[in-house]
Amino acid sequence: MTNTNYPICYAVKNKNIDIVAQSRSGGAFTAFSDDVLEKGGVIYGCVFEGLKVLHIRAVSKEGRDRMRNSKYIQSNIENIYLQVKKDLDAQKIVLFSGTPCQCHAIKKYIGNKVYENLILIDIVCQGVASTKVWEDYCAYVSKKVKEPIVSVSFRNKKFGWKSHIESFYGNKKEYHSGIMRDLISNRYILRPSCYSCPYKNMQRQGDLTLGDLWTDEQMKLPFNDYDGISLVLVNSDKGQEIFNASASKTESIRIDITRCKQRSLHTQVEPQKNREAFWKNYKKRSFSYIISHYTTETRTNRFKKFIKQVVRRG
Ligand SMILES: Cc1cc2nc3c(=O)[nH]c(=O)nc-3n(C[C@H](O)[C@H](O)[C@H](O)COP(=O)(O)OP(=O)(O)OC[C@H]3O[C@@H](n4cnc5c(N)ncnc54)[C@H](O)[C@@H]3O)c2cc1C
Ligand code: SF4
Structure with missing residues (x-):
C-alpha cells in the first residue's frame, strides 16, 4: 500500500531519560524497535564499528542499542538487503531503519511481493558525508x-x-x-547524489519517519525539550500500529505539520558555490x-x- 502524502505528526519523547541521553533526539527509535524485539523480531540499523559506519542485523536489545545516535557518514550496507529478504521469507518481523534512499532500495530489492512483516523507518535526511x-x-x-x-x-x-x-x-x-x-x-x-535527492518530500519511504523536533515558544509541549525530542511522522496504517504499540514507553502529543516542515523534508541541499x-x-x-x-x-x-x-x- 502507498504511504499517505499527509502524515500525522507527533512530538515524541522516550519516558526513560537514559535512553533519551543515548539517542540523537527523543529516543523514539528505541521505543518502536523495543516492541519488535519483544515479539521476537529482527532490527536492522546503522552502527559505528570502531570508526567505520555500517548497517547490522540485531535480535537483542544490546545489538539494537548500538544503532542509537546519528552517524553523518554514508553507511556501508553490503549484503544487508539479502539478509532482510531471508528474514522476511522466514516470516520474521523485520524492522529496517535507515535513510529514505536505503528504505527505497529495500522495496526495490524485494520487488512486487507485499510483506506484511516488513516495517520501514526512514529518517529525515539532510544527506550523508564523504x-x-x-x-x-x-x-x-x-x-x-x-x-x-x-x-x-x-x-x-x-x-x-x-x-x-x-x-x-x-x-x-x-x-x-x-x-x-x-x-x-x-x-x-555531502555525497554527490544527496544534492539532487528525490526523497525530500512528504511522500515518505518509511511507515514511520524520525527527525529532530526543533520547538519554538508557540509550541507548547507537555514535556521539556532540554535533552531532545523526536519528530515522528506516521505515514501508513502499519506505522500507526507500531506507534500505538509503543505508547506506554513514550510521552507524545500530536502536532501540526506546518510547525515542523523543516528544510530536509522539502528542499534539496544546494552545493556550496x-x-x-x-x-x-x-x-x-x-x-x-x-x-x-x-x-x-x-x-x-x-x-x-x-x-x-x-x-x-x-
Ligand atoms: C545522515 C543523517 C542526516 C540527518 N538529517 C536530519 C535533518 O536534516 N533533520 C532532522 O530533523 N533529522 C535529521 N536526521 C535524523 C536525526 O538526527 C535522528 O536520527 C532521528 O531524529 C532519530 O532520533 P532518535 O532519538 O529517535 O533515535 P536514535 O536512537 O538516535 O536512532 C538512530 C537511527 O538512525 C539510524 N541511522 C543513524 N545513522 C545513520 C546513517 N548514517 N545512515 C542510515 N541510518 C542511520 C539508525 O539506524 C537508527 O535507526 C539525520 C540523521 C542522519 C543519520
Ligand atoms: S539525502 Fe537523499 S540521497 Fe542522500 S542519503 Fe539522504 S535520502 Fe539518500
Missing part, C-alpha cells in the same frame, strides 16, 4: 593527539542536544571538535589547510583549544 573525508579526519585527529582513536560520537549531548560537537575517544582521553559539522553545514562534503575549488584543494593540500580555510575551528582557535581541553576518561 567516507574519504571522514577517514582522513580521523587519521588527522589521531596524529594530532598522538594516540589511536577507538570510538567516536557525533553530537555528544553533554554539550546540549542542539549543539554539533564530534567527540573522539582514545584509550584514556576524549577530544572534541566541530570540523565535520562545519564541512557538512557549509555544503562541501566553491565546492569544486574545495575538492581541488582537498586533493592537493593538507588536512590542516582544509581546516583553516573551510571551517571555523582554526579561525576561532577553538579546535586547538578543544584538543588541549582533554578530559581523562573513567
Whole structure:
C-alpha cells in the first residue's frame, strides 16, 4: 500500500531519560524497535564499528542499542538487503531503519511481493558525508593527539542536544571538535547524489519517519525539550500500529505539520558555490589547510583549544 502524502505528526519523547541521553533526539527509535524485539523480531540499523559506519542485523536489545545516535557518514550496507529478504521469507518481523534512499532500495530489492512483516523507518535526511573525508579526519585527529582513536560520537549531548560537537575517544582521553559539522553545514562534503535527492518530500519511504523536533515558544509541549525530542511522522496504517504499540514507553502529543516542515523534508541541499575549488584543494593540500580555510575551528582557535581541553576518561 502507498504511504499517505499527509502524515500525522507527533512530538515524541522516550519516558526513560537514559535512553533519551543515548539517542540523537527523543529516543523514539528505541521505543518502536523495543516492541519488535519483544515479539521476537529482527532490527536492522546503522552502527559505528570502531570508526567505520555500517548497517547490522540485531535480535537483542544490546545489538539494537548500538544503532542509537546519528552517524553523518554514508553507511556501508553490503549484503544487508539479502539478509532482510531471508528474514522476511522466514516470516520474521523485520524492522529496517535507515535513510529514505536505503528504505527505497529495500522495496526495490524485494520487488512486487507485499510483506506484511516488513516495517520501514526512514529518517529525515539532510544527506550523508564523504567516507574519504571522514577517514582522513580521523587519521588527522589521531596524529594530532598522538594516540589511536577507538570510538567516536557525533553530537555528544553533554554539550546540549542542539549543539554539533564530534567527540573522539582514545584509550584514556576524549577530544572534541566541530570540523565535520562545519564541512557538512557549509555544503562541501555531502555525497554527490544527496544534492539532487528525490526523497525530500512528504511522500515518505518509511511507515514511520524520525527527525529532530526543533520547538519554538508557540509550541507548547507537555514535556521539556532540554535533552531532545523526536519528530515522528506516521505515514501508513502499519506505522500507526507500531506507534500505538509503543505508547506506554513514550510521552507524545500530536502536532501540526506546518510547525515542523523543516528544510530536509522539502528542499534539496544546494552545493556550496566553491565546492569544486574545495575538492581541488582537498586533493592537493593538507588536512590542516582544509581546516583553516573551510571551517571555523582554526579561525576561532577553538579546535586547538578543544584538543588541549582533554578530559581523562573513567
Ligand atoms: C545522515 C543523517 C542526516 C540527518 N538529517 C536530519 C535533518 O536534516 N533533520 C532532522 O530533523 N533529522 C535529521 N536526521 C535524523 C536525526 O538526527 C535522528 O536520527 C532521528 O531524529 C532519530 O532520533 P532518535 O532519538 O529517535 O533515535 P536514535 O536512537 O538516535 O536512532 C538512530 C537511527 O538512525 C539510524 N541511522 C543513524 N545513522 C545513520 C546513517 N548514517 N545512515 C542510515 N541510518 C542511520 C539508525 O539506524 C537508527 O535507526 C539525520 C540523521 C542522519 C543519520
Ligand atoms: S539525502 Fe537523499 S540521497 Fe542522500 S542519503 Fe539522504 S535520502 Fe539518500
